[in-house]
Amino acid sequence: MIWALLLFVVSILLSSFFSGSETGFYRATRVRLTMDALAGSWVARGLIWLTNNPALFVATTLVGNNLANFLTSHAVVMMARQMLGTSNYVVELLGPIALTPFVFVYGELLPKQLFYAAPNRLLRWGGPFFLGFAVLFLPVSAILWMLGRALRYLSGEAPEQLQVSLARTELQRVLDEGQEVGVLRPAQRQLAQGMFLLAGKPLSTFCVPMARVVSVPLGSPKADVFRLAKRQANPFILVSERRGKRILGYVRILDLYLSESELVDEFNAIPEIVNTEPPLSALIHLRSQKQDLARVVDEAGKTTGIVTTATLSGRAWAGA
Incomplete structure (x- = not known):
């Protein structure tokens, strides 16, 4: 027993x-x-x-x-x-x-x-x-x-x-535990969730294809660029060759407004990011370089689209 x-x-x-x-x-x-x-x-x-x-x-x-x-x-x-x-x-x-x-x-x-x-x-x-x-x-x-x-x-x-x-x-x-004990505020928790979700998605998800990218030729009048930027609701516009479609860089609308020249004769270089790079790493890279956008290229160096800092930041705050 x-x-x-x-x-x-x-x-x-x-x-x-x-x-x-x-x-x-x-x-x-x-x-x-x-x-x-x-x-x-x-x-x-x-x-x-x-x-x-x-x-x-x-x-x-x-x-x-x-x-x-x-x-x-x-x-x-x-x-x-x-x-x-x-x-x-x-x-x-x-x-x-x-x-x-x-x-x-x-x-x-x-x-x-x-x-x-x-x-x-x-x-x-x-x-x-x-x-x-x-x-x-x-x-x-x-x-x-x-x-x-x-x-x-x-x-x-x-x-x-x-x-x-x-x-x-x-x-x-x-x-959840961080918010309960007061370590994280609701906005910080939302941002943390969005950043982790952002890191789990491919960079191509946030790219604008080149076929949909709007640009102006180098030397275009400022008035035309302002009208295009207002219609596109963009704080910057891509700049292409005078007689071609190759993208040379981009110009900020604010910088163009403060410029004394009446033509688009200066532009900022566009950095390149490989499409295999995680979105969170791309966002950190753009922030550290103080850039508004980047050219996304494949392994062969061909441009597949444009990704902006505003898009990545917005998706991070929105929970991707």
């Missing part, structure tokens, strides 16, 4: 541990784990490795939960047999059912609530045990992990989708 009761307690603890760890895994903040890993914590490094391989983590928790449930049912059957002194299939069947509410509360609900409230602290405490179980269950969990990869390959689903979803959820939670 003592061994059956001890097995029951151990199985409940295992069920609590794996159920809570699963919730804590999705609630943990990657930034804190990274800081702990940089500080020399091998547990944090192991947890970060698992966050980069979420399929293996899920397989480990799945094996652990199933093992805990099997041990719980087996312990209940052992106690029923020892209490009655004989094997009764009806009691063995009703015993696990009668203890289901107890197992649900203490093996599922309560640990999930605890890990939900303090995921990082409890994961740091239980991390060594979970990493040990991950190694112990590796022969079985590796099969489930490879099966999951095969299913993803057949369905065409990218393996990084779960990581991106976790990172996005984690980022949203960090920003």
